Amino acid sequence: MKREKLTARKANIDRLYEESVQCPEFEVSFIKKLFKKYFNTKCISLREDFCASALISSEWVKDNKNNTSISVDLDKRMISAAKKTAQNRLDNEQRSRMKIRYGDSSKYKGDIVDCILATNFSYFVFKDRQKLIKYFSNAYSQLKKKGLFMLDAFGGYEAHQLLEERTKHKDFTYVWDQSSFNPITHEIQCYIHFEFSDKTKKKRAFSYSWRLWMLPEIQECLKEAGFRYVDVYMQGWDNEKDEETERFYKVTKCDADPAWVAYLVARK
Ligand SMILES: C[S@@+](CC[C@H](N)C(=O)[O-])C[C@H]1O[C@@H](n2cnc3c(N)ncnc32)[C@H](O)[C@@H]1O
Numbered sequence: 001m002k003r004e005k006l007t008a009r010k011a012n013i014d015r016l017y018e019e020s021v022q023c024p025e026f027e028v029s030f031i032k033k034l035f036k037k038y039f040n041t042k043c044i045s046l047r048e049d050f051c052a053s054a055l056i057s058s059e060w061v062k063d064n065k066n067n068t069s070i071s072v073d074l075d076k077r078m079i080s081a082a083k084k085t086a087q088n089r090l091d092n093e094q095r096s097r098m099k100i101r102y103g104d105s106s107k108y109k110g111d112i113v114d115c116i117l118a119t120n121f122s123y124f125v126f127k128d129r130q131k132l133i134k135y136f137s138n139a140y141s142q143l144k145k146k147g148l149f150m151l152d153a154f155g156g157y158e159a160h161q162l163l164e165e166r167t168k169h170k171d172f173t174y175v176w177d178q179s180s181f182n183p184i185t186h187e188i189q190c191y192i193h194f195e196f197s198d199k200t201k202k203k204r205a206f207s208y209s210w211r212l213w214m215l216p217e218i219q220e221c222l223k224e225a226g227f228r229y230v231d232v233y234m235q236g237w238d239n240e241k242d243e244e245t246e247r248f249y250k251v252t253k254c255d256a257d258p259a260w261v262a263y264l265v266a267r268k
Contacts, residue, residue, distance in 0.1 A: 005171070005196070005197055005198060006171035006172055006196055006197075007196050007198050007200045008194070008196055008200035008201055008202045009200065011172065011194060011196070011202060013194065013202055013205040013206070014052070014053050014081050016169075016172055016174070016194050016202075016205070017052070017053075017192065017205070017206060018053060018055055019169060020167065020169065020174035020192070021120060021174075021192075022055055022056070022119075022120075023246075024055045024056045024058070024059035024060075025059060026246055027056045027059070027117065027119065028056065028059050028060055028063050030150075030248070030263075031043055031046065031060075031115050031117065031148070031150065032063075034148060034150070034265060035114065035115060035148055038146075038148065038265075038267065039146045041146075042064075042066075043114045043115050043148070044064075044066055044067055044068065044114055045067075045068045045069070045070075045111065045113040045114045045115070046060045046067070046068070046069045046070075046113060046114070046115050046116075046117060047069070047070045047071075047072065047110065047111075047113045047115070047116045047117070047142060048060075048069060048070070048071045048072070048117050048119075049072050049105035049116060049117065049118045049122065049123075049139070050072070050073060050074075050105055050118055050119075050120075050122030050123070050125075051071035051072055051073045051078070051082055051100070052073060052075075052078050052081070052082070053078060053081040053082050053084075053085045054069075054071035054073075054082035054085055054086065054098075054100055055085060056117065056119065057069035057070075057071040057082075057098055057100075058085055058086050058089045058090055058094075058098065061090065061094045061095075061097045061098045062089070062090060062094055065093075067097060068097045068098070068099075068111075069097065069098045069099065070098075070099040070100075070101060070110045070111055070113065071098070071099070071100045071101065072101050072102075072103050072104075072105050072108045072110070073102065073103075073105075074102070074103065074104050074105070076102060079100060079101075079102045082100045083100055086098055086100065099111075105118070105122075105123075105135060105138070105139075106126065106131065106134050106135035106138050107138060108138070109138075109141070109142065110142065111142075112142055112143065112144055113142060113143060113144065113147065114143075114144055114146070114147050114148070115143075115147060115148045115149075115150065116139045116142060116143055116147070116148075116149045116150070117150050117151075118139075118149075118150070118151040118152075119151070119152055120152065121152060121153060121154060121208075121210065123135055123151060123213075124188075124208070124210035124211055124212065124213060125208075125209070125210060126211070127185075127187065127210075127211040128211075129217075129221060132213070132218075132221045133221050133224050133225050136149075136221055136222050136224075136225030136226075136227070136266075137225040137226065139225070140225050140226045140227060140268070143268065145268055146268075147267070147268065148265055148266070148267060149222075149227065149265070149266040149267075150263060150264070150265050150266075151218075151263070151264050151266075152261060152262065152263050152264075153213065153215060153218060153261070153262050153263075153264060154259070154260065154261050154262075155212065155214065155215065155259075155260060155262075156256070156257050156258045156259040156260045157256075157258055158258045158259040159178070159181075159188075159212055159259060160181050160183065160212075161178065161181070162178055162179065162180065162181065163177075163178050164176070164177045164178075165177075166195075171196070171197075172194050172195065172196050172197075173194070173195040173196075174192065174194060175191075175192065175193040175194070175195060176190070176192060177190060177191040177192070177193060178190050179191055181212070185211070186211050186212045186213070186214075187209070187210070187211055187212075188208075188210050188211070188212045189207075189208070189209055189210075190207075190208045190210065191203075191204045191205075191206065191207050191208070192204075192205050192206040192207075193205060215232060215262065215264070218264055219232070219264065222264065222266045226268070227266035227267060227268060228267065228268060229266065229267040230264055230265070230266045230267075231250050231264070231265045231266075232250070232251060232252070232262055232263070232264055232265075233248035233249060233250050233251070233262060233263040233264075233265065234248060234249055234251050234254050234260060234262050235247070235248050235260065235261045235262065236248065236249055237257075244261070248262075248263050
């Protein structure tokens with residue numbers, strides 16, 4: 001049977017977002033690997049801040065029958081999307097180990113967990129030090145003594161440029177649009193657009209008004225919030241394929257690549 005072509009009218013932007021920028025299997029295996037490395041035991045409880053459709057949490061509870069998760073987001077539309085994701089991907093027992101909560105990640109108090117995860121640069125929404133440290137302090141208070149706080153960051157000189165980067169997928173094109181950047185405040189306005197083969201578009205399907213935080217600033221703020229140890233993991237590069245690898249390496253020095261993605265891993 002011939003598949004119907006995807007168009008802007010028919011597309012579900014949350015699914016397109018997931019396909020374009022998320023890889024929950026990677027995230028789950030990275031958390032497990034790092035937790036084992038630092039504490040030589042299993043990570044069981046996960047808090048996913050800024051969870052959007054809570055794809056990582058649903059993968060987490062699926063991965064092991066003891067795993068639990070709590071997913072927090074400040075957008076009611078995303079909370080109902082997260083509930084739908086859980087409904088579609090999980091059985092009743094798996095869903096019973098997953099909590100989805102509406103709330104501000106910088107204030108929300110819930111179960112004290114093994115690992116807190118903030119992915120796709122979501123904490124860049126906090127544009128001044130006080131607000132960023134408030135979020136990090138809340139994460140600190142919600143983490144066990146032997147716990148990991150994992151967050152990603154991006155940078156490099158291309159992050160300061162106005163650009164539109166297109167990635168072709170099977171049924172659509174994902175467009176990352178760095179629309180404005182202010183070097184004085186490091187405020188950056190980004191959008192995600194989706195384009196379809198029939199020339200229809202979902203312009204500004206997602207919009208992000210962020211501060212582009214630098215790695216030394218983030219590390220300093222984590223320390224000010226109480227974290228004693230902060231490690232930086234840089235994404236590897238495959239010279240032959242001329243693209244990023246799926247591996248991240250703990251480093252204290254690296255090349256000034258034009259565009260990089262890193263993980264910060266903080267401990268008490
Ligand atoms: C860039 S998306 C990240 C989605 C997902 N974590 C990922 O890895 O793709 C940012 C999400 O953060 C949510 N958000 C923004 N400010 C928030 C806050 N203060 N507390 C909780 N969620 C917030 C938005 O509603 C949005 O769903």
